[in-house]
Amino acid sequence: MISPDQQQLVASQFGPRADAYVTSAVHAQGEDLQRIAGWAAAQKPMRALDLGCGGGHVAFALAPHAGDVVAYDLSPDMLAAVAKTAAGKGLANITVQQGRVESLPFPDASFDMVVSRYSAHHWRGFDAALTEARRVLKPDGVAVFADIVAPADKLCDTWMQSIELLRDPSHQRDYSEAEWHDALQRAGFKPGKPFTHRLRLEFSSWLARMATPPVQADAIRALFAQAPAEVRAYLELESDGSFCLGSMVMEAWPA
DSSP: OOOOOHHHHHHHHHGGGHHHHHSOHHHHOOHHHHHHHHHHHHHOOSEEEEETOTTSHHHHHHGGGOSEEEEEESOHHHHHHHHHHHHHTTOTTEEEEEOOTTSOOSOTTOEEEEEEESOGGGOSOHHHHHHHHHHHEEEEEEEEEEEEBOOSSHHHHHHHHHHHHHHOTTOOOOBOHHHHHHHHHHTTEEEOOOEEEEEEEOHHHHHHHHTOOHHHHHHHHHHHHHOOHHHHHHHTOOTTSOEEEEEEEEEEEEO
16 A cells, blocks of 8 residues: 555545534634734735635635635645635635645735635645745735644643644644744744634544544543643643643734
8 A cells, every 4th residue: 555645645634524624613713713804804905815724714704805815725625615615605705726835826926915724734844835925925915824833841742743643644743933933034924923822622523523533532542641740731631631722823924
């Protein structure tokens, strides 16, 4: 058997679960999404890009405030679900396009606003994707990045990355605030101050959304049972396995 590469793994993981991500309460709401909508309302971009759109929630939030929105993702199934939902919502200014974040099929300076939410931790080429985001952004445009943020403490980071990978083998890495800041600067951005908050994940629905196999779900439970006090405190681990992760959203401008 030939093992899939990272891009194929991401597509295979999310394609069959497209509808679950479109309807996911975790992804359809949140302080970060409210901030993104507020920034879009203030910017009123003529053309906006939802980079790694997933269930399309960013595109749906941008659409009332933008001229045109491109929802861009690796998974054709996810894009089909987004297009169907956009049509149902009457959001005629949303179009979908399939491709890799590391090689965007758009000319330089194509967008007034580029937004990515809960996507970067799957990217095979984190720096390459950020460089591409900078390339397609207009000189006076703005980018917004939101994602789970890794803790600075190495012990907690190791445990968090482990449960993420067991739950979803297409997981690449959750990055720390410092890693984000440095990567954005390398890509030609001037990063702003991050807004952080805690995101509670209900354990059973978190597993169900990714259809995590029982053997991997049991491995996560085993890790939780053995977690040291520092990790349990960081995760705010509850008796049913529900837990919290740090989340971040920040603006960035062309340097």
